[in-house]
Amino acid sequence: MKKLVVFAIVCLMGCSSVEMVENYKNPDIVLFDAYKVLIVGMANDSAVRQDFETRLKKEFDKRGVEAMRSIDLFDVAFTNTKKTEKELDRLEEQLLDKDFDAILFTKVAGTEDKQTFRKIMSNLNNFYGGFKDDYMGSQGIYYDQDYYDQFKIYHAETSLYCICVGKERSLIWRGALDIKDPNNIGKTMDDYIKLVVIAMEKQDLVFRNK
Template identity: 25%
Template sequence: MNPEISARNYEKVVVAALTDNIRARQTVETDMQTQLQQRGIEATRSIDMFPPTVSQKGPDVNMLLKKVKDQNYDAIMTVALLDEETETRYVPGAYGYTPITRFGWYGRFRGYYTYWYPTIYDPGYYTEEKTYFLETNLYDVATENLQWSAQSQSHSPASLRKASVTLAELTVNQLAQENLIK
């Protein structure tokens, strides 16, 4: 929280995920809106106010602020992907060997090969692990000043949906703890 400002409870918030990925924008904004609404905050997704257009540019900032002020919103929450790192690592396979000579399959190639090959050699594989670095900001509409900011990391989330729900829960809980919302 910005120490230079007195805390206030925001009651009407616009949520804006800053991405050109429409699916990600819709998911993040919806989950954040849901969490805010569960606390009694009137929340609107920016995708509803400014639907995606053919042009790749987002809405003009002056037009955005005018619309937000005209509809009496008191805060804008932004969520942005700051960086993404990919790490590739090798996961070794399992090896095992125990010579046993008393079984019938041991004396013939076909039996030996069929029995042991799948259990002796399990090849390793490469896996990619992604780390996403996110920043969530809360701005006061009247002053346009930053009121609160948090940076977070998400390590190889199983799905966008799961990561988005977790981010929304953590963010809204922290805002409530710091008395920025109910």
């Protein structure tokens, strides 16, 4: 099953700036149904958070699964202050009282600066010219702004947690994704969400692959 998931994700990626690098499913879980899911997108930009949660909710709506955005549940004071473990336990009880049975939680876990040399290093093995040829072939370093590609990698994670009675926010599934220097935020969000949905569908988690 995991090979099928990876294959489907690779096919979807194409020219996308988003790549799934890790796909973990709790080995004790065969399938997982959720009837009311809280969507949490952790971001310090409220507009980005709202946009992401809205786009993801649409995928739930299309598949007939009830979902609610965290921006519709949490007030500003809740997200602006650090929470203790006890406060989160109380939140879980409140979610259970409201008939939620799962949380889909997305966050950017970190960033990493990358620099790739545009020239293919293997060409060095085939180079037998002198200084002039070497200089002429490399002088773009001085003035070509694209000679080096500068970009940033965002490491993001989406995790599915069960908040069922008798279980302590049990991890059902986690996908780790890398986002390469997004230029179009909207398209990047859509690509990200597609990868997450495919992975969950293929593993019978909340969604069913029809």
